[in-house]
Amino acid sequence: MNGPAVHDAALPLRGDGGRVDWGRVRADFPLLMRQVHGKPLVYLDNANTSQKPLPVIAAQDEFYRRYNANVSRAVHALGTEATDAYEAARAKLAGFLNVRADELVLCSGTTFAINLVAYSWALPRLKEGDTILVSRMEHHANIVPWQLVAQRTGARIRVAELLPDGSLDLEGLYRAMTGEVKLLAVAHVSNVLGTVNPVREICREARRRGIVTVVDGSQAAPHMRLDVAAIGCDFYAITGHKMCGPTGTGALWARREHLEAMPPFIGGGEMIKEVSFEGTVFNDPPHKFEAGTPNIAGFVGLGAAVDYLQRLGMDNVAAREAGLLAHATEALQAVPGLRILGTAPGKAAVISFLVEGAHAHDMATLLDLEGVAVRSGQHCAHPLLQYFGVAATLRASLAFYNTHEEIDRFVEALLKVRRLLC
Incomplete structure (x- = not known):
């Protein structure tokens, strides 16, 4: 077989x-x-990391035993099988999120995904006087990258506060969405409080004001049905190891127009069409953001994890x-x-x-x-x-x-x- x-x-x-x-x-x-x-x-x-079911363990084991090869570089049978399995994982994850596969960047997890947005979208665009709005309940992965961008651009961080029960103060959040706010970073689900934020409503209000939205979905993907297209955000990040998948896997979904306009975050193999010493022509998104050899076995395992959750x-x-x-x-x-x-x-x-x-x-x-x-x-x-x-x-x-x-x-x-x- x-x-x-x-x-x-x-x-x-x-x-x-x-x-x-x-x-x-x-x-x-x-x-x-x-x-x-x-x-x-x-x-x-x-909430730290989930355990892994037998199909995920078996899928990774089988990859290394039967068709271990690099992706998108070889025309031999093993390379074709590895590439097919890797891209199948992308397609499965896209279906799980209800997004287009060609808008889904595979990466090591939410931390990488948010840093990709910070350095590829925010850093070239933000300037002194702009504001990044961040909720009080964010994981450090959705705080520190914005602080680093703010330090380099002159933008500032504004905090959206909470109510005593740990829910987001929505009235205060909407009042804070003033003209200088260019980006809003918010968790779908808090990793500490368990609060489930009404991200669809929040993103709708942000969109009306021209604010780009980044949603951290790390704690949402393992626990609920997701429809990222319906949420209406600009970026959505997930981590595979929290949803029964292997460590070192995850994804960033982004609107196609953002992916087209964003420069590569890191350079190397696979993310290019042509290289000369005079210049480089980059690959199409999402591959433009996937330099180097990925965690192929991990994503094969993540595909199995998605199958498992979907079946459940x-x-x-x-x-x-x-x-x-x-x-x-x-x-x-x-x-x-x-x-x-x-x-x-x-x-x-x-x-x-x-x-x-x-x-x-x-x-x-x-x-x-x-x-x-x-x-x-x-x-x-x-x-x-x-x-x-x-x-x-x-x-x-x-x-x-x-x-x-x-x-x-x-x-x-x-x-x-x-x-x-x-």
Whole structure:
């Protein structure tokens, strides 16, 4: 057989009536079966990175075993198969986002994608007196690139603030969309608070004012059905490793007119049509922005991850995680002195919290000894935690393969750790 195989047997199975059998789904994730410190693992750090199902692992393994070659450079069979698989991943991801494949730049993830916009779109266009509007809840990847651009252009950063429940102050945001604002950077879903921003409405208001919009979709892509075309933004960035794909994968979607007008971010092979010492003719977008050998095996794996999620159904994923979030939120009320940051309606399955009298890092270390993996720290969102007046939080982030039983074990371990520390 030529080219990659399709691993249907390992894809999610449905029970009677077309409902997802979540127990069978969980069995597709081998890492979840391991023990940590002699105890069954409870993995609740999914906002950091998701675990990988068997079809993703198998797709990468098969690439290296059967058709490993570079893309877009060879006419031999292996090169053709590798190129076909790589471009198939682009097409699958475009379908997942509901965008055109020739508007989708494959890259290492959201950080690279936003830097591409910063240096290729913003840097040549912004000038002194212009303003970049950034929300308070942004990940550093959607703050620092704009600060670097502002330092080099004379533009300034303006912050869109929050309401006490962790939702975006939309009235304040729209008032801040004044004439000097040229670019708005906003997260679709907060990695700390779980707040789901109404990006379609926000982008519509920005578009009316001639403001270009950059949406960080890292925490949205793994958890909900996406229709980037309907959102109406100018740029949308995602990261593959948070949506059951390999690390070092992701994409930037951009309107075709932007891609046509933007200069290349980095130079090298593949992103050119012709090179001479007198000058270079660049390739057409999106290849113009894909210099060098990409993470081919990673994108083959990402294509398998997209197949997996599509087969599972993103509406099913969202409903499953909403149920897990409700259970966890209720169960955590049993922990004395616990405070949850971010209670916006309709939030994603992320819970950042504090326990009075205990430091987040100490609690995370002791929870690890109980087999529970949670995140502690500032979660690459220092300005957000400064807003709430805290130095660090614990963060439990859920995925569809987690279980209600795991949540109960997590809360039981949290109560035990609290007794030790408080």
